[in-house]
Amino acid sequence: MTSSSSSSESNRSDAQPDREPSIHSEGRSTSHAQRAFSLTLVATPIGNLGDFSPRAVQALAEADLVLCEDTRTTARLLTENSLSVRTEALHEHNERQRVPALIERLQNGTRIALVSDAGMPLLSDPGYRLVCAAIEAGISLTVIPGPNAALSALVLSGLPPHPFMFVGFPPPRSSARKDTFAKLHAAERAGLSATLIWHEAPHRLAETLADMAEIFGPARAAAVARELTKRFEEVRRGPVAELATFYAENAPRGEITLLLGPAPEEENSQDTLDTTLNTLLETHSIKDAATLAATACGLPRRTVYARALELSAARKQ
Incomplete structure (x- = not known):
């Protein structure tokens, strides 16, 4: 092993990294x-x-x-x-x-x-x-x-660094935000497992965290990175519901990156199905909500559609 390592070092000593060619899309090697x-x-x-x-x-x-x-x-x-x-x-x-x-x-x-x-x-x-x-x-x-703020926040968050998904900014209105989160949560039920990353405006942070707690569950691991590389850099980690409460009581300032850890593995249950359906029914038709929930929970669409009809009727009473 030693002689092999020495040989490798010897070979590398003749290399000139600053003059190594790189390959570009044109298919030719150039400096x-x-x-x-x-x-x-x-x-x-x-x-x-x-x-x-x-x-x-x-x-x-x-x-x-x-x-x-x-x-x-x-x-x-x-x-x-x-x-x-x-x-x-x-x-x-x-x-x-x-x-x-x-x-x-x-x-x-x-x-x-x-x-x-x-x-x-x-x-x-x-x-x-x-x-x-x-x-x-x-x-x-x-x-x-x-x-890059998203990657800097990711490596400081304590959440799994890969795979990750950068989602940009959440919608500014709560109803649209919940709809977006519900679709991501449905994708998680269908197999997506990644740390999710957003940027967010400070005046919307607490509400966004509260919406996340409602859709993804209050105990999901999360992190808020603020003012990265600046004098008052801060990374706060914890369950998403706790972070929502903290920032509702302590208004943040500065540039913010928000991260949500991957969904924990869990078995689908009637409670999970009802929660998913009730969330989707706020912004979707019964048919569309049933389709998304069936995919998310891995259940037959006909069964889920029947339950969606029941929940929709109960919401109107």
């Missing part, structure tokens, strides 16, 4: 450092400006144009790193309209960098339409990886 990309997706700090990488600084310095959610936010980042580059806004309200002209500029040789206000572009942020259009047009693109 990433020497290749010029038309569109570069650049991760930005989620709080601590020290997390902005040297490669990210270089990418912005070499760009002809930086697309950003809020030009004022990006201006502060550029100033902090002594960068002077043209910026334009690209956000959810103008991205669809702007994409054709941006693709034309990329095809004409303009080097564009895309950033969000914080973290990785596209993840709950603008840019997806532009990236899809660039790929369709055969435009070369790359990413400068960096900070």
Whole structure:
């Protein structure tokens, strides 16, 4: 074993990692450092400006144009790193309209960098339409990886790190939120087992946690990560109902990532079926609620439909 290890070390000593080729979608090997990309997706700090990488600084310095959610936010980042580059806004309200002209500029040789206000572009942020259009047009693109709130929260949460599902932001209204949670819970009954991750606004956190406790059960393990990488970083862990109570009494501030642990293995019962059906009947027709509940609980649809009719009739009395 020792001689084999020494041989491996000897072989590695001749390698030059900074000059190793990388394989790109075009199917040829090329040096990433020497290749010029038309569109570069650049991760930005989620709080601590020290997390902005040297490669990210270089990418912005070499760009002809930086697309950003809020030009004022990006201006502060550029100033902090002594960068002077043209910026334009690209956000959810103008991205669809702007994409054709941006693709034309990329095809004409303009080097564009895309950033969000914080973290990785596209993840709950603008840019997806532009990236899809660039790929369709055969435009070369790359990413400068960096900070990400969802993954940072995941590794701090104490919940199983994989598999996980990043769901974005929950709907702002409670009824739509419960509907979304019910569908996820139905998927869990059908076999989904993953740590679920959302971002949430601080003023909605307590209500969202309460809705989670109602749909997923009060004892489900959860975590709330707040102000990650910043001075007042905090991760609070516990049963989802306890977290709901805590944040109802202690209004949170700052950027928040919310995590829910995987569903525990349990046998389906009449109580489970009734709970699932009653939740679904709040926002679905009897037929649709029965279909979802049958899949979730692994029971015959005809049996579940009959029970849905009974529960629906009881709700009207």
